[in-house]
Amino acid sequence: MESVIIIVFIVGYLAITLEHNLKLDKLIPALVMMAVCWALVALGIDSFSNWFDSANHGLVEGFAEKAHEAKMHLVEETLLHHLGKTAEILVFLLGAMTIVEIIDYFDGFSTIKGFVTFKGKKKLLWMFSILAFILSAIIDNLTATIVLISILQKIVKTREDRIWFAGLIIIAANAGGAFSPIGDVTTTMLWIGDKVSTGMLFAYLFIPSLLCMVVPTIIATYLPAFKGDINFDENEVEKPKSQHSAKMLYLGLGAILFVPFFKTVTHLPPYVGMMLSLGIVATFAEIYSRTKFSLTDFDSEASDLNAHHSPVHTSLSKVEMPSILFFLGILMAVAALESLGILFNFADSLKQGIPLIGTEVEATKVSDLVVLLLGVGSAVIDNVPLVAASLGMFSEPLDNPLWHFIAFSAGTGGSMLIIGSAAGVVAMGMEKIDFFWYLKKISWLALIGFLIGSAAFVVLREFI
Numbered sequence: 308m309e310s311v312i313i314i315v316f317i318v319g320y321l322a323i324t325l326e327h328n329l330k331l332d333k334l335i336p337a338l339v340m341m342a343v344c345w346a347l348v349a350l351g352i353d354s355f356s357n358w359f360d361s362a363n364h365g366l367v368e369g370f371a372e373k374a375h376e377a378k379m380h381l382v383e384e385t386l387l388h389h390l391g392k393t394a395e396i397l398v399f400l401l402g403a404m405t406i407v408e409i410i411d412y413f414d415g416f417s418t419i420k421g422f423v424t425f426k427g428k429k430k431l432l433w434m435f436s437i438l439a440f441i442l443s444a445i446i447d448n449l450t451a452t453i454v455l456i457s458i459l460q461k462i463v464k465t466r467e468d469r470i471w472f473a474g475l476i477i478i479a480a481n482a483g484g485a486f487s488p489i490g491d492v493t494t495t496m497l498w499i500g501d502k503v504s505t506g507m508l509f510a511y512l513f514i515p516s517l518l519c520m521v522v523p524t525i526i527a528t529y530l531p532a533f534k535g536d537i538n539f540d541e542n543e544v545e546k547p548k549s550q551h552s553a554k555m556l557y558l559g560l561g562a563i564l565f566v567p568f569f570k571t572v573t574h575l576p577p578y579v580g581m582m583l584s585l586g587i588v589a590t591f592a593e594i595y596s597r598t599k600f601s602l603t604d605f606d607s608e609a610s611d612l613n614a615h616h617s618p619v620h621t622s623l624s625k626v627e628m629p630s631i632l633f634f635l636g637i638l639m640a641v642a643a644l645e646s647l648g649i650l651f652n653f654a655d656s657l658k659q660g661i662p663l664i665g666t667e668v669e670a671t672k673v674s675d676l677v678v679l680l681l682g683v684g685s686a687v688i689d690n691v692p693l694v695a696a697s698l699g700m701f702s703e704p705l706d707n708p709l710w711h712f713i714a715f716s717a718g719t720g721g722s723m724l725i726i727g728s729a730a731g732v733v734a735m736g737m738e739k740i741d742f743f744w745y746l747k748k749i750s751w752l753a754l755i756g757f758l759i760g761s762a763a764f765v766v767l768r769e770f771i
Contacts, residue, residue: 308351309647315343316640323637324687327726334629337636344643345386352378357648358385366648382646389642395499395578396492396638397631402581403489406559407450408622409592415556416454423462426536429528432475435459436524439476440483440517443730445560448484448491448718452476452730456737463537466738471532473734474749475524478722478756480730482519485718486512488567488577492634492729493694494714499577500698502710505567510771511711511764519719519760523752551595555588562588592618634691641695674701675765678712682720682757686727690717708768715764722753 319340323333348355358370358381367381410416419438425431435455442451455476456469463469484490488498488505497503527533562584569580596618681693694717703709721728725735725745734740 439479443483444487515760682716686723
């Protein structure tokens with residue numbers, strides 16, 4: 308039965324990877340894979356010899372000798388445990404996405420356009436790279452990419468120029484998301500899973516992430532594509548549509564940045580702080596929109612009429628629920644493999660089975676090699692299940708360097724192919740960037756940034 312579950316997972320994984328070829332939204336195979344895997348676990352529970360206790364991170368002793376009822380009770384407890392941990396991530400993401408949509412409701416991101424007062428391509432490249440690096444650490448790399456490419460389209464009119472800028476924005480956004488607990492969904496998973504802390508994540512990854520952004524940008528400034536000036540008329544830049552645009556931008560970004568501090572002080576799960584931040588931002592949004600609206604009153608016609616104009620309801624309606632459901636499916640499917648001890652046993656065999664030529668490898672070097680392969684793998688397939696699998700494979704404690712290296716590798720490795728990260732996929736859609744164009748023009752820059760950042764991490768690790 309274990310073999311059947313693994314086959315179901317591999318088939319579902321391939322369907323997710325080949326999303327664009329199959330023209331099938333990846334949330335569909337993710338949800339089907341999750342349901343089928345857990346159904347097979349329940350049906351074949353008496354045939355399994357191992358059961359993994361996620362709370363204690365070890366195999367349950369004497370599982371094979373337990374009665375059927377006891378095993379089913381263990382399945383229910385484990386399922387509830389994983390659902391709770393997954394829900395923490397989903398509620399956190401839902402809050403963050405809603406705050407970003409509220410900022411956009413007030414056209415807050417248009418404030419950034421006011422920073423553009425020059426026409427040099429090199430200066431513009433540095434501005435977008437730095438903004439992508441900073442914004443992705445606050446509002447996540449996917450949203451930062453959408454915001455900056457939208458602004459880029461207002462400033463750079465020639466598509467041939469824009470796709471070069473977009474390529475470097477992808478690299479910078481993924482680099483910026485790696486060192487922040489709220490900058491990339493995979494880093495958020497590690498943070499919420501108590502594998503990394505905010506302070507140590509910054510200490511370990513800020514310099515490697517910065518080098519991952521800076522080095523490719525420096526190299527790019529010497530390329531012909533970034534020589535000369537752009538044709539840009541300052542009068543063409545749209546003014547903010549709302550007088551509260553700047554206020555909502557700073558309030559929203561500040562509210563998201565508040566979440567790690569809230570977690571540090573209260574030791575509560577991050578989603579609690581995110582809900583508090585959402586409540587505060589939503590309050591100001593309602594005040595600024597001058598709309599009287601009650602979240603609990605859905606019966607009256609007046610409420611429905613006002614809800615249409617409410618920034619909270621409008622923003623919630625724009626949140627990408629397919630992404631939320633995809634995370635639910637993939638994380639719970641990986642949890643099924645973890646519960647059977649498959650990932651735990653695979654990690655042990657991996658640690659023992661990767662030799663260097665004629666020598667005995669230290670555990671750290673083996674782990675580094677595995678993590679680098681994870682980074683390369685994240686360029687080909689989705690990094691969310693890769694990191695989810697690593698959570699079940701390794702049992703290192705909080706802030707072990709391994710977890711920080713996984714955060715960096717999974718976050719930045721996806722830049723090497725345009726389909727390797729959410730930021731790359733959305734840029735590909737917004738600018739119709741060709742896969743092979745990116746592979747030829749941008750991938751080598753991303754690879755250099757990834758390798759230099761990884762080397763910097765290995766060196767920095769010895770001093771922390």
